[in-house]
Amino acid sequence: MAILKIPTPLRPYTGGMSDINVDGENVGHALDSLLAQYPDIGKHLYNDDAQLRAFVNLFLGEDNIKDLQGLETPLSETDSLRIIPSIAGGAKG
């Protein structure tokens, strides 16, 4: 299983977990596997049209999946995928 690293701002939606084991032969399936385990995180990743939100960046190793094959990017068992969040800082949002 590949590992998906969840950034701190999204951990309230994964029961506080930072590293989630995900199934799937590509990035899209790995996200499906994440959502099956933690449905509350869904609206943070996808918009109402089921498209990945523009501010959600997924990196496989050092590379943005947008520079690879997007959600079709193949995953191996030992891969580490991470979500890089958009964080602003201190202002009351």
Added chain:
Amino acid sequence: MTNLSHEEILRYSRHLLIPEVGMDGQQKLKDSSVLIIGTGGLGSPVALYLAAAGIGRIGLVDFDVVDESNLQRQIIHSLDRVGELKIESARARMLGLNPGIQVDVYNEPFTSGNAMRIATGYDLIIDGTDNFPTRYLSNDVAVFLGIPNIYGSIFRFDGQASVFYAKEGPCYRCLFPEPPPPGLVPSCAEGGVLGILPGTIGTIQATEAIKVLLGIGSPLIGKLLLYNALDMSFDFVKLKKNPACTVCGTNPTVTELIDYEEFCGVPGHDTGGSIESDWDITPEELVEEIKLSSPRLIDVREPHELAISVMPGVENLPLGQIASRMSEFDSAQEMVLICKSGQRSMRALELFLGAGFRKVKNLQGGMNAWAKDVDPSLPIY
């Protein structure tokens, strides 16, 4: 040619000993100018180190005043400055450290209306802001002026840093074309931040500024640093210029500054109050409501926050669990949603309204307003 005085040569001697800096480099720093947006957590170490390093002209933009809750991390300010303008507090400290520099202060929010006037003439911008609209504004100003924007951002134990310089690499919008919808990303005001974290990230921003000004080393252009204080991990990912970027791409659609508050759907500058809505209930009204109808009191903060201050009789339902636990609630029953200052409970309210609930209210100003107006035995945080 250098014109460093004997005093300056003594002051900067540890720089002059480094071959990568030397007399010429120190003169370059003296001839340089840096604009720091924000004099808070990130701006504090940036301003102190750049003042100490002898940057000739440093601009500070902020309109906030020093508050006691700032002192846990905003190390340029001190207790005797509480209530003063942050820019004045910072300027006094910087000139106390190094009277040989010039500090120009701008006591105004950084907006589309004044940003080009303020930033024109500076060699680079340091983004030490705390909100999305000003981050997009800083980025776009830097792209239009053709100067680097040194980015840093923090949340709890996590920090990010990069050098966005559209002439040589990607800009902030290449990575984040759009801001998150309002409320989707928690802020430090509600999520908290380790006080030292902006010290680490701000110091990295100051380091990158010096490197860029001197033209030495490999700046974080095309690279994003991801720091985690708990793991003490420094990870890097590659950032590529996005040819479709709306501001620095091949066919940009954003060619002048826009309305960034509208773009982000949130105010860029904290107005201090909470957003009012028809679903609000004030602390005084809640006292009456409790007597009359005993509404179900739902505190949507994280469990550890209830140890700071809590209202008797509340049930804890953290915001992140509402969607999956909606079935535990009866839409026929009166409910009041509570958090620290009224923002998270507003988002909780939206979730309940979206699920068809109508007998639900939001405690305006949250526990802090309750502590202020109803129960002064509780602390404000």
